[in-house]
Amino acid sequence: MQLSLSPPLAFATSRYSQVQVVFLMVPGVLFCCFLLLLVYLQWQYHPKDKRLPPGSMGWPYIGETLKLYAENPNSFFFNRQKRFGDIFKTHILGCPCVMISSPEAARIVLVTRAHLFKPTYPTSKEKMIGPEALFFHQGAYHSRLKKLVQASFLPSAIRGSVSEIEQIVLRFLPSWKNTTINTLQEMKRYAFDVAVISAFGEKQDLEMEGIKHLYQRLEKGYNSMPLDLPGTPFHKAMKARKQLNETLKKLIQKRRQSRRQGGGLLGVLLGDKDDEKLNNQLSDSQIADNIIGVIFAAHDTTASVLTWILKYLHDNEDLLEAVTREQEGIRSKLVEANRGLTWDDTRRMPLTSRVIQETLRTASILSFTFREAVQDVEFEGFFIPKGWKVLPLFRSIHHCADFFPRPEKFDPSRFEVPPKPNTFMPFGNGLHSCPGSELAKLEMLILLHHLTTTYRSLPPLSLSYTLIYHTRVKITHDDKLNYINQRIWVI
């Protein structure tokens, strides 16, 4: 009897064709294994007996990342919040996440149960900033560093810097005359110079130009693909990072040997000794990583907020006039007394301060922050598995009509009354909240004083946001700025 074989099997009857079949089957089997693994991973994220927050995890592994990139990120979060509530799950950038958009729940993550949610950053960013920078730590090391950084930026510590910052403004302003500038880039240059004097002190060492140059090279590759191959922007940035480390270490050694700690945060870090283990100084690399970290945290953020302030003032003519009047009142006193700005002058700028607050709310340049559950957590009736990312959504809270009526309207007068507790967190909350908030506000006030009293605003020339203060100050961003900044910070 002859068996009739189906074609593939018939094909497999010779030794040669069996090998071919095996070769054909291997990718198929691997593909099936891969699919099974994805299903297993997806299943792992959905423990049957626990109640995960509502929401969609999207496709295996890809999750909802493509939707986040395709949609406007604001509507991505808003639509899900509307559909699933203030606590919902999703899966983005390869991670299962829980999004938090109620003030109370955000407070639990950032303040009351902060020990259960550690800060988390991609390894490539940690390498670039420096793994010993305080952002990446919790516990004793973090609190030691935080105390030092906070001490350097308290109002009492920075009130003496007003005239140095003013000198920086006065150096910048003439360079904007009769030319079109890119506002964000200029604000970055300004905020960078302020960050550098805060980090190193007023009297700057010879190495400073080299340090600035290397830092700028590092920054260029910060948002590149983390591909460490010769020629890639990431590789170039990492090379600059290594050189920066060497240069900073030489500067640290020089200051240690001369027993001259110098000013700025560097001086404070060099002078620190751990009380419990006497003489336990911070190491050179701990100091270098934290100096780079603070410069990094200080300048892009402040520059983005300043750029938004200029846009909002430009869009709200009456407001710009009122701010200018407030600043001219101060100006006339300075001229009369023939002196520069002081800290006390900056405390007499209530309207300008409210413009800054409202900009921090409306633009919410850090839309959210990342935390990771360090263990399985029972949270507001839901279960958050260990390793899941937890994201307090500052922007959603700042744009909630329950706390800020007509949230889309730029209205500084809403800050005549203090906002409800935990509803306004432009500088974060809890252990990792921003130690530089006072410095950021101070440098914004000083720049706005000189800008509004020296330059005047003319109507826009084109569709792009154009501010003319004798010269054209072109605001080159669009609504995506928030998104770009949020990526600079967290991804």
Ligand code: HEM
């Ligand atoms: C308008 C400008 C700024 C904004 C909107 C801002 C916002 C924030 C936010 C939201 C956090 C908390 C992040 C988190 O919880 O994960 C933070 C942390 C931090 N900021 Fe700022 N910041 C600004 C300016 C500055 C300045 C000028 C400095 C420099 C002194 C600075 C230094 C830091 C540092 C060192 C941290 C980390 C603190 C820690 O991990 O304990 N920031 N900032």
